[in-house]
Amino acid sequence: MKKKLLVLVLAAAFPLFGQANPIGDYAPSNLSMAGDKTPDLKQWRDANSCKGCHPRQWNGWQGSMHSIAFIDPVFQAEWAMGETETKGVTKNLCGGCHTAIGTVTQTVEFKSESGKFGGFTTQAVALQGVSCEVCHSVVDTNMEHTANGEHGNASLVLANDGVKRGPYDDAKPRGHKATYSDLHTKSEFCANCHNVFNPVHDNFALEHTYDEWKKSPYAEQEIQCQDCHMVPVEVAVRVADEMKPADKLENHGLGGPAARGGVKRALVHDHGFVGGNAVIAPLLGVTNGEAHAEEARKRLKTAASLDVKVAGTQANPVLEVTVHNRRAGHNLPTSLTFIRQIWLEVIIRDTAGKEILRSGSLTAENALPDGTVVFQDTAVDIHGKPEHKPWKVAKFSNQNTIPPKSHKTVLYPFQLPAGVSEYTVETKLHYRSFDQSVADLLLEDKVTVPSVEMAAATQTYQGLTLQK
Numbered sequence: 001m002k003k004k005l006l007v008l009v010l011a012a013a014f015p016l017f018g019q020a021n022p023i024g025d026y027a028p029s030n031l032s033m034a035g036d037k038t039p040d041l042k043q044w045r046d047a048n049s050c051k052g053c054h055p056r057q058w059n060g061w062q063g064s065m066h067s068i069a070f071i072d073p074v075f076q077a078e079w080a081m082g083e084t085e086t087k088g089v090t091k092n093l094c095g096g097c098h099t100a101i102g103t104v105t106q107t108v109e110f111k112s113e114s115g116k117f118g119g120f121t122t123q124a125v126a127l128q129g130v131s132c133e134v135c136h137s138v139v140d141t142n143m144e145h146t147a148n149g150e151h152g153n154a155s156l157v158l159a160n161d162g163v164k165r166g167p168y169d170d171a172k173p174r175g176h177k178a179t180y181s182d183l184h185t186k187s188e189f190c191a192n193c194h195n196v197f198n199p200v201h202d203n204f205a206l207e208h209t210y211d212e213w214k215k216s217p218y219a220e221q222e223i224q225c226q227d228c229h230m231v232p233v234e235v236a237v238r239v240a241d242e243m244k245p246a247d248k249l250e251n252h253g254l255g256g257p258a259a260r261g262g263v264k265r266a267l268v269h270d271h272g273f274v275g276g277n278a279v280i281a282p283l284l285g286v287t288n289g290e291a292h293a294e295e296a297r298k299r300l301k302t303a304a305s306l307d308v309k310v311a312g313t314q315a316n317p318v319l320e321v322t323v324h325n326r327r328a329g330h331n332l333p334t335s336l337t338f339i340r341q342i343w344l345e346v347i348i349r350d351t352a353g354k355e356i357l358r359s360g361s362l363t364a365e366n367a368l369p370d371g372t373v374v375f376q377d378t379a380v381d382i383h384g385k386p387e388h389k390p391w392k393v394a395k396f397s398n399q400n401t402i403p404p405k406s407h408k409t410v411l412y413p414f415q416l417p418a419g420v421s422e423y424t425v426e427t428k429l430h431y432r433s434f435d436q437s438v439a440d441l442l443l444e445d446k447v448t449v450p451s452v453e454m455a456a457a458t459q460t461y462q463g464l465t466l467q468k
């Protein structure tokens with residue numbers, strides 16, 4: 001009893017004492033509040049209220065994966081499944097990143113009667129997932145206090161004081177208070193949500209995009225996530241090719257006012273945060289969703305390239321396909337590496353069109369055939385059984401993603417039929433957000449998962465020699 005009293009007295013005498021370990025109020029999410037610890041939904045504003053003064057930022061954000069992070073039906077279905085299977089552990093865990101404001105205001109509720117597996121609801125700005133207010137209320141990271149001392153599981157400190165934190169130290173808007181935040185200009189800002197650990201199994205690193213970036217040549221050149229994901233794809237391509245941060249590129253053309261009537265800034269950021277997902281926004285039919293999907297397809301088409309050659313001997317030729325990760329600042333694929341699929345399709349035909357080898361062509365059921373080379377990680381549970389549900393994944397039994405500015409080579413031995421010396425080799429690299437079986441399990445309506453062709457090459461050979 002006495003001990004407890006002493007702690008209470010100390011905490012009252014030194015307000016900072018209580019902040020020494022600010023995590024825990026929304027466990028297992030690492031989210032915490034700065035200052036006023038009793039947040040109310042009304043303290044944050046709807047994204048649409050920013051639109052009038054920040055049309056450029058709103059246009060990017062609206063329809064982005066961030067804007068639909070809460071309503072995303074694939075996420076909702078999996079989250080709901082987790083609620084039942086983990087008896088509530090996943091509510092704050094998943095909510096911490098997918099609706100930080102819903103989580104700190106504890107306005108997220110589970111409704112067992114909605115959806116295939118039940119569903120979560122929330123209100124007002126909390127429905128807007130990773131909204132303007134979530135990001136611009138971030139005061140700090142609390143990563144030093146997390147279970148593993150790393151960025152992840154929403155290791156963010158949020159404020160509800162109405163001040164917008166951002167990249168300018170001289171902004172004096174009339175609409176709201178503003179203050180400078182160095183964190184917002186760095187990958188460490190994104191890292192708090194783009195590293196996901198499984199607290200149910202030893203904090204296994206389920207997603208580690210930030211960690212992949214951290215050891216990449218991009219991090220060495222101080223090229224941040226923002227330099228590729230907060231600029232148009234054409235500029236991101238230049239960032240990766242010239243190996244310079246976006247604001248160091250000549251004639252990037254991104255200057256202008258950051259708010260209606262504001263001064264001219266050297267670089268105003270896109271807020272589309274486009275990655276590879278071209279499925280969910282169009283499926284939901286949200287405003288700007290199709291434009292984001294188009295930008296995602298464009299980004300995917302710039303990420304990789306293929307080198308193809310035939311080696312071996314005349315009697316035992318071997319097709320060698322090398323896949324280069326040219327322009328992703330992390331592994332290819334990244335984040336949900338056990339769900340996203342990047343795979344090779346290879347077809348060898350003689351001049352009459354007769355097939356000599358085929359690998360990786362989707363079946364009539366939109367499935368990948370056995371033997372397909374897929375760049376992804378294989379997730380397993382504690383018993384080593386294949387498992388996709390994030391709270392059950394304990395490790396990766398096999399890892400096969402391609403690190404940044406690196407490559408992987410795949411060998412396809414084949415035999416030329418008697419009398420055939422000339423043949424064509426068709427090679428394609430495809431991407432899709434998830435397997436058809438994942439869509440069939442999680443989504444209520446039948447959705448055929450689309451694929452995006454990332455790179456392709458067709459060549460003709462005579463024996464082992466490439467024909468012009």
Ligand code: HEC
Pocket residue numbers: 047050051054057058059061062066130131132133135136166167184185186189226230258259267268269270271273
């Ligand atoms: C995922 C987090 C995130 C979301 C969501 C977000 N922003 Fe930002 N925003 C940032 C970051 C990070 C920067 C600073 C980038 C830099 O300078 O490197 C920024 C910069 C800005 C700036 C400064 C000018 C510029 O664009 O560079 C304004 C204004 C702004 N955001 C407004 C908004 C508005 C309005 C919304 C919603 C419509 C929004 N933001 C949504 C992260 C976010």
Ligand code: HEC
Pocket residue numbers: 072074075078079082090093094095096097098152153154192193194195196197275277280334335336390391433
């Ligand atoms: C640390 C932050 C974080 C936590 C915690 C988190 N997620 Fe996510 N989630 C993300 C990010 C970031 C992405 C986007 C990755 C990508 O698109 O490649 C994502 C994407 C997803 C997707 C893919 C959606 C789609 O349309 O393809 C699903 C499903 C998902 N999360 C489910 C969950 C579930 C279930 C939980 C809780 C068990 C959870 N997430 C916890 C950050 C988080």
Ligand code: HEC
Pocket residue numbers: 045046047049050051052053054132133136164165166167168169170171172173174175176178179180181257258259260261262263265
């Ligand atoms: C009445 C107009 C107005 C409204 C409404 C408005 N802003 Fe601003 N905001 C501005 C102006 C003006 C600036 C300063 C731009 C500059 O200095 O270049 C600014 C700057 C910012 C910055 C940069 C701060 C910094 O110091 O780096 C952020 C972030 C921001 N606003 C977010 C928001 C968000 C989020 C909303 C909606 C909740 C919003 N704003 C609504 C006018 C407005």
Ligand code: HEC
Pocket residue numbers: 065066068069070072075096097098100130134135189190191192193194225226229230273274275276277278296
């Ligand atoms: C508060 C948590 C949070 C922060 C901060 C955050 N993200 Fe995200 N991000 C998410 C979640 C959650 C998703 C996935 C939404 C979904 O798929 O339903 C996502 C999705 C994305 C995607 C789209 C992935 C795809 O498959 O197309 C990109 C790209 C992305 N984020 C980049 C960034 C960058 C760059 C930053 C830092 C400037 C950042 N994010 C900051 C939570 C966050």
Ligand code: HEC
Pocket residue numbers: 187190191194209210213218223224225226227228229236239240274275276277299300302303327328329330331332333334335336340
């Ligand atoms: C050099 C440019 C570059 C940098 C730096 C970069 N990215 Fe990416 N990112 C890409 C490209 C290209 C893609 C599309 C290919 C892919 O999906 O991996 C992508 C895809 C993504 C996706 C979607 C992955 C998927 O397929 O589901 C997420 C999420 C993401 N990036 C987050 C981040 C975060 C967080 C950082 C910083 C830690 C970052 N990126 C840094 C270029 C970059």
